[in-house]
Amino acid sequence: MVDSIHRSLFTITMLSIKNLQTSVEEKEILKGLNLEIKAGEVHAIMGPNGSGKSTLAAALTGKDNYTVTGGEVTFEGKNLLELSPEDRAREGIFLAFQYPVEIPGVSNINFLRTALNEIRSYRNLPQLEAKDFLKMVKEKQKLVEFDAALTNRSLNEGFSGGEKKRNEIFQLAMLEPKLSILDETDSGLDIDALRIVSKGVNKLRTDKNAFIIITHYQRLLEYIVPDFVHVLYNGQIVKSGGKELALELDEKGYDWLKEEHKEKELV
Amino acid sequence: MSNTNEILERLTTENYEYGFVTDIEMDIAPKGLNDDTVRFIAQKKNEPAWLLEWRLKAFRHFQKCEMPQWQNFSMPDIDFQSISYYAAPTKKTYNSLDEVDPELLATFEKLGIPINEQKILSGVAVDVVFDSVSVKTTFREKLQELGIIFCSFSEAVKEHPELVRKYLGSVVPYTDNVFAALNAAVASDGSFAYIPKGVRCPMELSTYFRINAQNTGQFERTLIIADEGSYVSYLEGCTAPMRDENQLHAAVVELIALENAEIKYSTVQNWYPGDKDGKGGIYNFVTKRGICKGDNSKISWTQVETGSAITWKYPSVILRGNNSVGEFYSVALTKNRQIADTGTKMYHIGKNTRSRIISKGISAGHGNNSYRGLVQVNAGAENARNFTQCDSLLIGDECGAHTFPYIETKNSSAIVEHEATTSKIGEDQIFYLKQRGIDTEKAVALIVNGYAKEVLNQLPMEFAVEAQKLLAISLEGSVG
Numbered sequence: 234m235v236d237s238i239h240r241s242l243f244t245i246t247m248l249s250i251k252n253l254q255t256s257v258e259e260k261e262i263l264k265g266l267n268l269e270i271k272a273g274e275v276h277a278i279m280g281p282n283g284s285g286k287s288t289l290a291a292a293l294t295g296k297d298n299y300t301v302t303g304g305e306v307t308f309e310g311k312n313l314l315e316l317s318p319e320d321r322a323r324e325g326i327f328l329a330f331q332y333p334v335e336i337p338g339v340s341n342i343n344f345l346r347t348a349l350n351e352i353r354s355y356r357n358l359p360q361l362e363a364k365d366f367l368k369m370v371k372e373k374q375k376l377v378e379f380d381a382a383l384t385n386r387s388l389n390e391g392f393s394g395g396e397k398k399r400n401e402i403f404q405l406a407m408l409e410p411k412l413s414i415l416d417e418t419d420s421g422l423d424i425d426a427l428r429i430v431s432k433g434v435n436k437l438r439t440d441k442n443a444f445i446i447i448t449h450y451q452r453l454l455e456y457i458v459p460d461f462v463h464v465l466y467n468g469q470i471v472k473s474g475g476k477e478l479a480l481e482l483d484e485k486g487y488d489w490l491k492e493e494h495k496e497k498e499l500v
Numbered sequence: 501m502s503n504t505n506e507i508l509e510r511l512t513t514e515n516y517e518y519g520f521v522t523d524i525e526m527d528i529a530p531k532g533l534n535d536d537t538v539r540f541i542a543q544k545k546n547e548p549a550w551l552l553e554w555r556l557k558a559f560r561h562f563q564k565c566e567m568p569q570w571q572n573f574s575m576p577d578i579d580f581q582s583i584s585y586y587a588a589p590t591k592k593t594y595n596s597l598d599e600v601d602p603e604l605l606a607t608f609e610k611l612g613i614p615i616n617e618q619k620i621l622s623g624v625a626v627d628v629v630f631d632s633v634s635v636k637t638t639f640r641e642k643l644q645e646l647g648i649i650f651c652s653f654s655e656a657v658k659e660h661p662e663l664v665r666k667y668l669g670s671v672v673p674y675t676d677n678v679f680a681a682l683n684a685a686v687a688s689d690g691s692f693a694y695i696p697k698g699v700r701c702p703m704e705l706s707t708y709f710r711i712n713a714q715n716t717g718q719f720e721r722t723l724i725i726a727d728e729g730s731y732v733s734y735l736e737g738c739t740a741p742m743r744d745e746n747q748l749h750a751a752v753v754e755l756i757a758l759e760n761a762e763i764k765y766s767t768v769q770n771w772y773p774g775d776k777d778g779k780g781g782i783y784n785f786v787t788k789r790g791i792c793k794g795d796n797s798k799i800s801w802t803q804v805e806t807g808s809a810i811t812w813k814y815p816s817v818i819l820r821g822n823n824s825v826g827e828f829y830s831v832a833l834t835k836n837r838q839i840a841d842t843g844t845k846m847y848h849i850g851k852n853t854r855s856r857i858i859s860k861g862i863s864a865g866h867g868n869n870s871y872r873g874l875v876q877v878n879a880g881a882e883n884a885r886n887f888t889q890c891d892s893l894l895i896g897d898e899c900g901a902h903t904f905p906y907i908e909t910k911n912s913s914a915i916v917e918h919e920a921t922t923s924k925i926g927e928d929q930i931f932y933l934k935q936r937g938i939d940t941e942k943a944v945a946l947i948v949n950g951y952a953k954e955v956l957n958q959l960p961m962e963f964a965v966e967a968q969k970l971l972a973i974s975l976e977g978s979v980g
Contacts, residue, residue: 318931318935330935339949
C-alpha cells in the first residue's frame with residue numbers, strides 16, 4: 234500500500250526495454266530496440282511494413298516462435314522475459330490483437346469472468362461474485378459503448394472486423410491492465426468505429442496506466458493523442474519525438490527516414 | 501456438488517450392507533471358454549433352466565461367429581481361452597490408500613471424490629461406520645411404493661422371471677453380433693429396471709448403487725423396461741477412473757419403451773485407457789439398443805467416453821412406434837493411443853418418427869476417433885425426420901478423426917439433414933487466452949467445454965459438472 238503511494242508520487246519507469254534483439258525462425262527482426270515508458274504516458278510506434286512493430290508486441294507478450302536473442306525488458310522492476318505469457322498478462326500487460334481470433338462455443342462473458350478471476354487470483358484478490366461481475370460488465374459496456382448483445386455471444390464468433398476490435402477495447406476496460414499495447418487497432422475500422430474506439434481508450438487513460446499504440450497512420454493519433462512518437466525501422470527505433478512527428482510522417486512518408494538511417498549505417 | 505458426494509458416500513457404503521449384489525462368493529472360474537464355463541456361471545447364479553438354455557444357444561452361435569473386419573482400427577488379438585469368465589466381485593483388498601497407485605489417487609482428488617469413495621473404488625477395505633439414517637432406505641422405499649423395480653439382473657431373474665423372459669434378447673438377440681453372443685453366454689450381472697404404467701421415476705437410477713460390481717463389469721447385461729406412459733432416467737458409470745483386471749468388456753444394454761413412455765440413458769465412461777504407448781487398457785465393446793415399441797415413445801442416449809483403449813459401440817434406437825423419437829448425444833475423447841469407433845443407428849420404421857444425432861469427437865495425442873452412423877428410413881416410414889451433426893476437434897498434429905455416415909432412405913417423404921465440421925484447437929486461440937491471463941490447461945478446458953456443451957447439457961446436472969471436470973482432466977498435457 235505504501236509502496237504504491239510512493240510510486241505515484243515519483244513517476245517511475247513502468248516498462249524499460251534495453252537493447253532488445255528478437256528473431257523469428259532465425260531471422261533477426263528487432264536489432265537492439267530501446268524504449269522507456271512511464272506510468273501515465275501514451276507512446277505511439279510507427280514505421281513501414283516489416284519494421285518489427287508486431288514483433289515488438291509479440292516479444293513483450295511472450296508469443297511462441299519469437300526468440301529473444303539479446304537485451305532485457307523490465308516491467309515494474311520485474312524481468313518480463315522470464316515470465317510466461319499468462320503471468321505477463323496477470324502482471325498487467327494487455328494486447329489488443331491486430332487480428333483477434335474466434336473461439337466458438339466459449340461465451341464472451343464466461344471467458345471474461347475466467348480471465349478476470351485468474352488475474353485477481355494472481356494478485357491475491359478475492360474472486361468476483363457473479364452479481365458484481367455483471368455490474369462491472371454493464372458499467373464497462375456503457376463506458377466504451379460496446380453492444381450488450383455481443384457480450385452474450387461466443388467469443389468473436391461471427392463478429393465483423395470492427396466488432397472484434399471493439400471487443401478488444403471492451404476487454405481492456407474489463408481487465409484494467411497497467412500497460413496496454415494496441416496493435417494496429419485502427420486497421421479495418423471505419424471513421425465512426427475509429428472515433429468510438431478512441432473515445433473509449435481515452436476514457437480509460439489514467440496516470441497509473443500506460444499505452445503503446447502501434448499504427449501506420451496518423452489519423453488514430455488525432456483522437457488518441459500520444460505523448461511520444463517513435464519510428465521503428467529495420468528493427469530499431471530510429472527517431473523519437475512528440476506528436477508533431479506523426480504529422481511530419483504523414484506529410485513526408487518514411488523515405489526520408491530510411492535515407493537518413495541508411496547514411497548512418499554507412500558511416 | 502458436496503451434497504451429491506455426501507449422498508453417494510452413504511449409498512456406496514450401504515450398498516455393502518444391503519447385499520445388492522447377490523453372489524459374493526470366493527470361487528473363480530478356471531480360464532477358458534466352453535460349455536462347462538457357461539454351466540458353471542449359470543449354476544453359481546442359481547439360474548433357471550430356461551436361462552441356461554438361452555446361454556447355451558448363444559454360446560453355440562458364438563462358436564460359429566467370425567470377427568468383423570469393417571471397423572476402423574486394427575482388431576487386437578483376443579484369446580478367448582485365456583480369459584476367466586467368472587470371478588468374485590471384490591478381489592483385491594488393500595489395507596489402506598497408501599498401497600494404492602498414487603496417480604490414481606491424484607485423479608480422484610482432482611475429481612473431488614471423497615476419501616471413503618476413493619477407498620471403495622480402489623478396493624480398500626472400508627472400516628468406517630456411517631450413521632444409519634439411510635438415504636438409500638428412503639430411496640428404495642419410495643421406489644417400492646411406486647411399484648418400480650430396480651435391482652441387479654441376477655435378482656430380477658429370480659424375482660421377476662416373467663418380465664426378464666419376455667424382454668431379454670428382444671432388442672439385442674444373441675445373433676446380433678459376436679460380442680452380443682458372447683455376452684449372452686457368459687453375462688456376469690447388470691441392472692434391471694421396470695417402471696410401471698404411468699409412473700414417472702422420481703430420481704435418477706444410477707449404477708453407483710452397484711459400485712462393488714466393478715469387477716463384474718466384464719459382461720454386464722442391462723435390461724430396462726418403461727411401461728406405457730412412464731419415465732425413467734438412468735445413469736451408468738462414473739467419472740472416476742476404473743481399473744479392471746479384465747481387459748475385455750462386452751456389455752449389452754436393452755431398452756424397451758412402450759406407448760407414451762420415455763427412457764433417458766446417460767453414460768460417463770472412464771475405464772483405464774492404457775499407458776502412453778497404448779499398452780494395456782480396456783476394450784469396451786458394447787451393444788446398446790433401444791426400441792421405441794409404442795407410439796409416441798422416446799429413447800435418448802447420452803454418452804461421454806473418455807476412457808478405454810478401444811471404445812466400440814453404437815447405442816441405437818429402433819423407431820417402431822408412430823411419432824416415436826430417438827436421440828443420440830455423444831462426446832468421445834481419444835488421447836495418447838486410444839481408439840474410438842462409435843456412433844449410432846436410427847431405424848425409422850413407424851410413421852412421423854424423428855431422430856437427432858449430435859456427435860462431438862475430440863482427438864488428441866495419437867488418438868484415432870471415428871464416427872459411424874446409420875440413418876435408415878424404411879419404405880413404410882412416412883414423414884421421417886433426422887438431423888445429424890457430427891463434429892471433430894483435433895488437438896495437435898498426430899491424431900485422427902474420421903466419419904462414416906450412412907444414410908439409407910426408402911421413402912421419399914423423408915427429410916434427412918447431415919452437417920459435419922472439423923476444427924483444430926489453434927495455437928493462436930491458446931495464445932489469445934494466455935494473453936488474457938488464462939493458462940494453457942484452463943484454456944484447453946474452456947475451449948473443449950464450449951465445444952462439448954451441447955452434449956454435456958443433456959446430462960443430469962451433477963453428472964454434467966463431473967463430466968466437464970473429467971474432460972478437462974483427461975486433456976491435461978495434450979496441448980503444447
